[in-house]
Amino acid sequence: xxxxxxxxxxxxxxxxxxxxxxxxxxxxxxxxxxxxxxxxxxxxxxxxxxxxxxxxxxxxxxxxxxxxxxxxxxxxxxxxxxxxxxxxxxxxxxxxxxxxxxxxxxxxxxxxxxxxxxxxxxxx
Amino acid sequence: xxxxxxxxxxxxxxxxxxxxxxxxxxxxxxxxxxxxxxxxxxxxxxxxxxxxxxxxxxxxxxxxxxxxxxxxxxxxxxxxxxxxxxxxxxxxxxxxxxxxxxxxxxxxxxxxxxxxxxxxxxxxxxxxxxxxxxxxxxxxxxxxxxxxxxxxxxxxxxxxxxxxxxx
Numbered sequence: 001x002x003x004x005x006x007x008x009x010x011x012x013x014x015x016x017x018x019x020x021x022x023x024x025x026x027x028x029x030x031x032x033x034x035x036x037x038x039x040x041x042x043x044x045x046x047x048x049x050x051x052x053x054x055x056x057x058x059x060x061x062x063x064x065x066x067x068x069x070x071x072x073x074x075x076x077x078x079x080x081x082x083x084x085x086x087x088x089x090x091x092x093x094x095x096x097x098x099x100x101x102x103x104x105x106x107x108x109x110x111x112x113x114x115x116x117x118x119x120x121x122x123x124x
Numbered sequence: 125x126x127x128x129x130x131x132x133x134x135x136x137x138x139x140x141x142x143x144x145x146x147x148x149x150x151x152x153x154x155x156x157x158x159x160x161x162x163x164x165x166x167x168x169x170x171x172x173x174x175x176x177x178x179x180x181x182x183x184x185x186x187x188x189x190x191x192x193x194x195x196x197x198x199x200x201x202x203x204x205x206x207x208x209x210x211x212x213x214x215x216x217x218x219x220x221x222x223x224x225x226x227x228x229x230x231x232x233x234x235x236x237x238x239x240x241x242x243x244x245x246x247x248x249x250x251x252x253x254x255x256x257x258x259x260x261x262x263x264x265x266x267x268x269x270x271x272x273x274x275x276x277x278x279x280x281x282x283x284x285x286x287x288x289x290x291x
């Protein structure tokens with residue numbers, strides 16, 4: 001158990017909670033910058049729709065959230081849980097006994113899914 | 125963070141880059157013992173996957189020992205611990221989904237290669253892919269942070285400007 005790491009981890013959780021609160025309360029007011037890639041190219045990036053999607057999710061509109069970015073809505077919570085477990089291992093100084101490991105094929109599948117999704121969403 | 129042992133003294137902590145630099149400069153030799161958190165015991169630097177290229181550069185194999193070039197077939201080095209080459213897949217996913225820049229996708233592609241290369245026994249390749257995944261994820265995060273920072277400054281200026289000009 002590393003106290004300094006526990007402090008950093010707590011600060012990160014607080015920052016995330018603050019960001020979620022700000023997003024829930026103010027994202028609808030149109031001050032958020034939106035996607036840089038989309039502004040520059042006119043194309044959707046693999047993450048486009050995540051602000052709107054998370055905003056919808058934080059207001060309990062799950063179906064709407066998935067319609068904005070289905071792949072991101074699955075991958076982001078999965079990655080956050082997996083990273084949370086890694087951070088817990090980092091704080092206590094050795095890895096947690098249960099971890100989400102994509103493995104050799106899982107990682108490749110994720111890469112292919114993200115790239116295919118990126119292409120397809122710009123064609124449809 | 126690495127620790128190394130020299131003349132009976134434990135020194136460090138150093139980052140991988142700093143320790144590589146010391147190895148190239150000759151301050152640490154490939155036979156010196158090094159350790160980082162997660163390793164079960166101290167190992168000579170030459171046996172630690174992260175530094176195999178560095179230690180090979182600074183100390184060419186001695187001539188006279190039937191000087192065959194050190195082109196070994198890929199295999200797990202003695203000091204290799206499964207799981208010691210992180211793939212950064214989750215980090216790269218977060219960067220891709222949140223940062224709106226294609227850097228995250230590049231990071232995911234490198235991250236996906238790490239475990240495949242490890243499975244083939246290519247530790248050096250896996251370490252390189254791991255490093256690329258990390259670099260691209262940081263590049264994505266940093267450029268996003270920079271753009272958001274600039275954007276917020278503009279928003280602030282606009283707000284102050286509106287307040288100053290009055291109704």
